[in-house]
Amino acid sequence: MKRRDTFGLGTAALLAAQFGSRIPLASARGEGGTFVFGTAGDPVGLDPAVVTDGQSLRFADQIFDTLITFNGSSTDLKPSLAKSWDVSADGLTYTMKLRSGVRFHDGTAFDATAVKWNFDRWGDPKNKNHVGGDFEYYTDVAAWPDVISSVDVVDDLTVRFNLKASQGPFLLNMALGSFSIFSPASFELDPENAKRKPVGTGPYKFVEWVPGDKVVMEANTDYWGEVSNVDQVVVRTIPDNSARFLALKAGSIDMMDGVNPDDVATAKADRGIGILLRPPLNVAYINFNQTKKPFNDVRIRQAFSVGINRQAIVDALYGGRGVVANQMIPDYMLGFNTELKGFTYDVAAAKKLLADAGFPNGFTTEFWYMPVSRPYYPNPKQIAEAFAAELKKIGITAELKTKDWGAYLKSARENEFPVFMLGWGGDNGDTDNFLFTFFGTDGGGNTWKNDEARKLLVKAQQSADNQERDTLYRQVNALIEKEVPRLPIAHTKVPLLARAYVKGYLPSPVGAEKFTMVWLDK
Template sequence: MSTRPVRVNSLLLITILLLAVTTLNCVEKEGKPAEKPKTIEEVGYHEKTFIFARGADSIALDPHMITDGESALVTVNIFDTLVRYKEESTEIEPALAESWESSEDGLTWVFHLRKGVKFHDGTPFNAHAVKFDIERQIDENHPYHMPGKFPYAQFTLGMIDKVEVIDDYTVSIKLKRPYAPFLQNLAMFAAAIVSPEAVKKYGEEVFKHPVGTGPFRFVEWIPDDRIVLEANPDYWDGPPKIDRLIIKTIPENSVRLLALEKGEIDGMDGLNPDDVERVRRNPDLVLLEQPGMNIGYLGFHTQKKPFDDPRVRRAISHAINKKEIVTYLFKNMAIEAKGPLPPTIWGYDPTIKGYEYDPEKARQLLAEAGYPNGFTTTLWTYPNPRSYNPVGAKLATAIQDNLKEVGIKAEIVQLEWGAYLAATKEGKHDMFLLGWMGDNGDPDNFLYVLFSSDNIPDSNRSFYKNPRLDEILIKAQQTYDKEERTRLYREAQRIIVEDAPWVFLNHMKQQVVLRKNVEGFKLHPTFNKYFHKVRKTSS
């Protein structure tokens, strides 16, 4: 028997087996892998893998459905916006739109889009995608609109009247009224462009299957453990310096820092105040910090008794020892807040004095409001540290002690982060701890978003209403005169401080700790964390 036929059959068999394996791999990529997810160690820790750890998991990965920083941390690396913020600034530069112009009255904006860009699913980015994404959020008749699922839509895009496709790479956006921060809003995470085909494919489950045009593509999400992304080699702004980005959830600050010291992760946020000097003394670590565009606050449900009485709210504002919180609890990693705007935002009013710690004044106001012996209530909190509160639930305990001194007995109610956000949105709370990190560098992003009655209950979780304030905030949106806007925002701040829907607690420094071999990471005023240009050296 000739050996030739045998050799041919062997080669044929090998070829068939290789094709089968390749086909199987393709099928697994299209569907969900059957095997158990690999551990981080199995995924591979090396120079091209960057692991960043934070204290809580994301809520969703559809940028249109989120308001929380933990979700935005991931989505800003998967998705792009029409315009974006410059590095270390809230100034605007081109992104998916290469250029734009507006009419003299500021009502019509025409955007010229970048050509040749594709979503991670291979479908083209174009003007039709822009129209689809905007209308999905603001048009109740859109086939993929989900009522109540787009909490930022009213603020980010609510001023839009109509979106028109001029051609495949030119889109016109017409506004209902002049809106000064329009471009700033278009750079926000909530205005990112999502693949229309992904929305159609996954429907309401698209928040688990993010598909954008950004520097990283989604790989997997293991809840309360990690989110894994991979580099997009075809990214229009150049491929990332790393192959894989892992966003790891480690709830305890101290455990997270220990992992960083051991080299198990490359970077982290949420540093315990007591650990700052420890980090500074470690030659293998680098601490990045800058003044924060944020506020931490104690809010009141202003439509519930006794918090519907401003005298009660002012009393509690006098009862909280903010200096002690900042000095001893936060170890001077923050400054005391006087009002609703941080000093890093233009329009901040430095003449506002706020509420000094004065327990006697607090008791007097409580007596005037009909509560000479105080009252019993609840104080809601989340367990884990946040960027505006590095000690988590310990802050609630400190406030509870302050309230007790003036006769207010506050029972602490603690929920995990996702449940906490849902409960406060539903208004189940009496008093609650929360905070805000500025999205776009404009006062509107604090004052309108957090205090306008338009935003109850999405971002205005104090359920606070003041018709005069609403009028001022809309007027400030509609003028492009920065001097006039500053005047209006300062008037707004005085109204808010007088009404005291919150106790204005603190403005935290922004901090991130990295291994010394990490290069290219820069803090951003919005607290967004961009990993596109991050790289690791061998040392």
């Protein structure tokens, strides 16, 4: 077996250890009970192949398994449904041995045919089961239509992937929740409702989804891996961050994400609440739609980049857990370009750029912000208001708008907004997962048509030499700074809060925690 060597992975693992927990991880282990997790919004859907948001993919980690998975609180890989794998010398053939005796929640057997069925569903637009969404992770994030030639069933427990071109992060991509294995039998019973009837092999079985209220899962007592310590998991939707914190203090939920920075300070003084920090494998950004004027003019985008005091906003609104992002990747990742200067706040320079672009008196634009808090934007409305105040100083009037989270993501993908806030939490610790996802295809709200950048990104993706990849990504980052297709805002150490009786939770840099680790010391 050939093992990839990467810069970013070991660093991410170290970060996971560095940003640890105030919650003790060891005492007399309790079993049973219901674990209630509070979050800001509903999932968009529960079919992992066709969703892109962290709210939805959280459930993939509970209900499903991937062939390969991440090892605890790191981005190192370990076997999951595939117990081992071999890679050919040319990197074009991956042969995986599958775990025996695994069953889907509907009682049907997991085998190589089920694996092929899923990959055929994701990758073949003519497949009758290629329904439910755009398969954006398969198409744009992993870029597998250009990589995977075919998937062969060798025998019941052996599957072979034949590639058109080598892909450096192929195994890392295989661990993404979007590539969870769905029961073919259950899917084919009701394809159109798969997003509401998820059936996998994972440690939890889906029970119900009450939109706007909760998703309920029960422990899979026949799970092939680590069986859950709790009997049931309930993920409650509480849109308002402050209301969610009050629910935690009252004990009606056991743990929460989407924490207001001010509430972290309050939690520090409460011995009944523990604080955990997720490592900063993320980026908040402003995206410019270059198909809409005036954002097709690089001078307008550059005016935003120097006309917003990002440091002041991060200092005021991130509670000491954010750092200004000068590139679209954190500074410890492969390809971070230390020779770039970043964007220096300069109101006069911003006004001159606007004047040179034909807007000496500025202009008015819609400015869209997210309706839910996410790790990279802890309070999006408040941050949007701060952006608007900064833009007003250089003559731009930002008319703030938002809409329902699912509709917001759809509009962002379909290039309906002129300028909008969004962000990204890394899926696997590899730079490809950031830069290729953002700029390698026409999907995902990317309107930057830069052939040089795309060629560099494809070359980096196909290389197994990390020195070469580092050089290529540095060149891409230089092009991004010059043309500003998206303006990076912040990288965030993401707080999570839990009642002190919640034990065992280890935040993952990629947010891929299975709740099986949790137990309640009540």
